[in-house]
Amino acid sequence: MTTLSGIGTSPLSGVGHARWYRPDAAITLPERPAAEEVDSGAEQVRFETARGTVREALKQARDQTAERVGEQEAAVFEAHQQFLDDPQLVEDIERSIQSGMLAPHAVADRFEEAIKQFENMDGMMAERAADLRDVRDRLLRELLDVEGADLSTLPPDTVVLAKRLTPSDTAKLDPEAIAGVVSATGGRTSHAAIITRALAIPAVVGVGEELFEVAEGTEVLVDGEADELVTEPGASRRAEADSLDASIRTQRVTTADERAIEVAANVGSVMEFEPARARGADGVGLFRMEFLFLDREEPPDEEEQYEAVSEALAAFPDNRVVVRTLDVGGDKAVSYLDMPAETNPFLGQRGLRLSLGKFTDLFETQLRALLRAAASDNGDKLAIMFPMITHMDEVEAALARVEAIANDLASEGIKHAIPELGIMIETPAGVFSADRFAGRLDFLSIGTNDLTQYVMAADRENNAVADLHDPLYPAVLRAIDYAVTAADKHDAWVGMCGEMAGNPELTELLIGLGLDELSMSAVSVPAVKKQVINTDTHSAKELAADVLNCQSREDVYETLDLS
Amino acid sequence: MERTVEVVPEAGIHARPASRFVQKANEFEIEVSIGRADAADGQLVSAKSMLSVTGLNIEHGESVRIVTDAPEASEALEELAAILTAPTESENV
Numbered sequence: 001m002t003t004l005s006g007i008g009t010s011p012l013s014g015v016g017h018a019r020w021y022r023p024d025a026a027i028t029l030p031e032r033p034a035a036e037e038v039d040s041g042a043e044q045v046r047f048e049t050a051r052g053t054v055r056e057a058l059k060q061a062r063d064q065t066a067e068r069v070g071e072q073e074a075a076v077f078e079a080h081q082q083f084l085d086d087p088q089l090v091e092d093i094e095r096s097i098q099s100g101m102l103a104p105h106a107v108a109d110r111f112e113e114a115i116k117q118f119e120n121m122d123g124m125m126a127e128r129a130a131d132l133r134d135v136r137d138r139l140l141r142e143l144l145d146v147e148g149a150d151l152s153t154l155p156p157d158t159v160v161l162a163k164r165l166t167p168s169d170t171a172k173l174d175p176e177a178i179a180g181v182v183s184a185t186g187g188r189t190s191h192a193a194i195i196t197r198a199l200a201i202p203a204v205v206g207v208g209e210e211l212f213e214v215a216e217g218t219e220v221l222v223d224g225e226a227d228e229l230v231t232e233p234g235a236s237r238r239a240e241a242d243s244l245d246a247s248i249r250t251q252r253v254t255t256a257d258e259r260a261i262e263v264a265a266n267v268g269s270v271m272e273f274e275p276a277r278a279r280g281a282d283g284v285g286l287f288r289m290e291f292l293f294l295d296r297e298e299p300p301d302e303e304e305q306y307e308a309v310s311e312a313l314a315a316f317p318d319n320r321v322v323v324r325t326l327d328v329g330g331d332k333a334v335s336y337l338d339m340p341a342e343t344n345p346f347l348g349q350r351g352l353r354l355s356l357g358k359f360t361d362l363f364e365t366q367l368r369a370l371l372r373a374a375a376s377d378n379g380d381k382l383a384i385m386f387p388m389i390t391h392m393d394e395v396e397a398a399l400a401r402v403e404a405i406a407n408d409l410a411s412e413g414i415k416h417a418i419p420e421l422g423i424m425i426e427t428p429a430g431v432f433s434a435d436r437f438a439g440r441l442d443f444l445s446i447g448t449n450d451l452t453q454y455v456m457a458a459d460r461e462n463n464a465v466a467d468l469h470d471p472l473y474p475a476v477l478r479a480i481d482y483a484v485t486a487a488d489k490h491d492a493w494v495g496m497c498g499e500m501a502g503n504p505e506l507t508e509l510l511i512g513l514g515l516d517e518l519s520m521s522a523v524s525v526p527a528v529k530k531q532v533i534n535t536d537t538h539s540a541k542e543l544a545a546d547v548l549n550c551q552s553r554e555d556v557y558e559t560l561d562l563s
Numbered sequence: 564m565e566r567t568v569e570v571v572p573e574a575g576i577h578a579r580p581a582s583r584f585v586q587k588a589n590e591f592e593i594e595v596s597i598g599r600a601d602a603a604d605g606q607l608v609s610a611k612s613m614l615s616v617t618g619l620n621i622e623h624g625e626s627v628r629i630v631t632d633a634p635e636a637s638e639a640l641e642e643l644a645a646i647l648t649a650p651t652e653s654e655n656v
Binding site for chain 2: 072075076078079082083086087088089114117118121125127128132294296297334335336
């Protein structure tokens with residue numbers, strides 16, 4: 001048993017037989033002929049043809065990755081297309097061909113120069129070297145008619161070992177068949193890491209040259225949680241890795257006395273669905289749509305938003321997906337949206353205030369996409385949540401807008417439905433009016449990060465008041481209790497989607513307070529589910545009552561046995 | 564004609580922002596070049612070359628010049644500058 005350490009890309013583990021992947025080995029350049037023996041015209045055509053084929057293949061890889069993994073991961077292939085058609089590089093290669101080089105030599109030499117430029121730098125620049133190698137190898141394989149090793153059809157329980165994995169290689173991996181992936185190079189943000197994480201394939205990258213000592217066929221354990229690769233793992237080492245996997249519960253859970261608690265994930269992009277599912281999340285309790293609006297020049301259209309929501313619904317066919325409508329403002333600025341500079345952005349135009357005001361067009365486009373998605377496959381699992389609510393007129397206006405959009409769609413003959421509707425409770429005003437709001441809605445979801453900031457009047461980004469930013473102050477706990485009681489009175493379900501929900505040390509308290517749903521970062525799901533199972537509702541209620549009676553935060557910590 | 568902007572995306576002029584910048588530059592007929600704010604004209608590189616643009620290794624927070632000799636190109640420069648000043652996503656609950 002040998003243990004090599006690297007960087008786990010996700011907390012998943014897998015056991016299988018090592019299989020070396022050596023894509024470069026298959027590429028052997030022919031002899032270099034004398035310049036006068038080369039038919040430059042023919043070589044030029046050969047290069048052009050190969051480039052055309054690779055361009056087409058890259059486009060295909062892009063589309064496939066967009067579909068299997070996500071738009072963001074697919075973007076790397078757009079960069080590859082640009083390297084392929086880089087005017088400088090193409091010109092250099094063509095000049096070499098004109099001077100009497102065979103096309104493959106011209107490609108190999110000119111790419112090598114470009115790769116050298118990036119290779120010895122770190123971070124982002126090293127990634128560019130990997131990109132260039134990937135494009136070069138595609139071109140050379142095409143020119144020399146070499147089949148690339150096919151990673152999409154490996155025998156089951158294979159652990160792929162490689163010096164480095166290109167995005168093209170990684171995107172082809174079949175998560176069903178692959179037990180794991182290990183590479184000598186790469187870091188946490190390398191494309192290989194991002195894609196294996198998104199595909200929920202156990203992987204350890206950056207192991208170093210010691211990896212080359214592992215022989216073909218060796219049984220290996222890839223332990224992403226421990227950041228280790230273990231050869232010929234003993235029974236106890238396997239059990240250790242297994243116990244983590246076993247702690248992932250994909251089924252819904254109940255308390256010891258069978259009260260159902262939904263443990264969902266907060267997600268901020270399409271690529272997070274798979275890891276959330278892999279960690280056993282019961283659907284999505286907060287889908288932040290902002291990712292679709294950032295890092296671009298214009299807002300996404302109805303179709304793009306519809307697609308993203310459909311993807312979420314397809315990823316969790318048996319579970320609820322709560323989509324929050326556009327929540328910009330506060331600390332989140334979007335360059336192409338003309339947002340006012342405010343002295344106090346957290347107390348200014350944000351969330352629904354903008355959706356009902358300045359950005360009403362964006363809001364309507366978003367609602368059209370959501371109402372259409374509600375009538376698509378699994379659409380009955382969709383829920384819409386409005387952020388930053390302070391008074392009844394806002395709730396009524398949002399509901400009226402939904403009604404109006406439904407009427408528009410009906411008159412256009414477009415299939416649609418009105419899903420569950422709810423709001424975030426994140427302001428003191430929202431708390432004190434929660435009993436009024438709940439009568440008009442299907443659910444309330446408590447956003448504890450903002451709620452704490454507003455109840456404690458402590459800017460969450462100001463370190464000088466960081467100590468006040470704690471949801472365990474009696475005032476915040478009372479606010480939560482008030483909102484839950486209000487929801488119960490009207491049979492609305494009530495969830496929580498702030499960081500507090502993902503703290504397993506608080507699960508019993510939250511169940512005792514009466515929360516029906518807890519939504520958190522996917523990584524916290526297994527630990528919280530475990531707590532739910534071990535909780536008895538009756539004693540949880542007693543604990544909550546004790547905590548609500550506490551005089552100070554110190555008392556609360558003591559009652560909860562926290563340090 | 565030229566514009567000087569501070570690079571906003573976390574990734575600097577790499578990855579997606581670089582890719583989108585070069586893609587956009589290639590949509591225009593005119594020649595556009597780019598370099599650090601303190602770079603002389605001779606040190607600027609073609610905005611249409613992914614290799615050259617990422618080779619600058621420009622990071623978040625640095626200022627860059629986007630330059631063209633073409634007349635009436637302010638709209639093109641504006642669009643290119645917009646890509647380098649669009650922020651990337653952040654977490655919020």
